[in-house]
Amino acid sequence: MQKKTFKADKKTYRKPKRIFENSGSVNTEIAYYVLLDNVTNTMKQDLKTMVDMGRYFSIFAPRQSGKTTFFEGIRDQLHAEATYIAIILSFEKYNELDKTRFYSLIEEELYPQLLDRLGKVKYR
Numbered sequence: 001m002q003k004k005t006f007k008a009d010k011k012t013y014r015k016p017k018r019i020f021e022n023s024g025s026v027n028t029e030i031a032y033y034v035l036l037d038n039v040t041n042t043m044k045q046d047l048k049t050m051v052d053m054g055r056y057f058s059i060f061a062p063r064q065s066g067k068t069t070f071f072e073g074i075r076d077q078l079h080a081e082a083t084y085i086a087i088i089l090s091f092e093k094y095n096e097l098d099k100t101r102f103y104s105l106i107e108e109e110l111y112p113q114l115l116d117r118l119g120k121v122k123y124r
Helices: 047-052 067-078 099-122
Strands: none
Touching: 047 067
């Protein structure tokens, strides 16, 4: 019995220009994402202004739209000045933990970022 083989017509196949990222940071060169530039609050203050004023803020957007990537960019902008220590924490995976385990895991994420930043600021 002869096995049938199919050849794809090279003219009909197109490599996708972008992909949908399904975890972690979004590579903006290859993945679809929502551009979150010029994010402001109702008083038209940008995020740096809100940070300087000690304001809290949240960003609501669909999954995998680039929120983490956006916050990493804001962190990098803030870290251009030694004044700032920006820490990124996600509570998404902690929703069903007891208090002790929750705080233990937060500590595991918080301390390395804090120590890394303090080490970098110390040597500027």
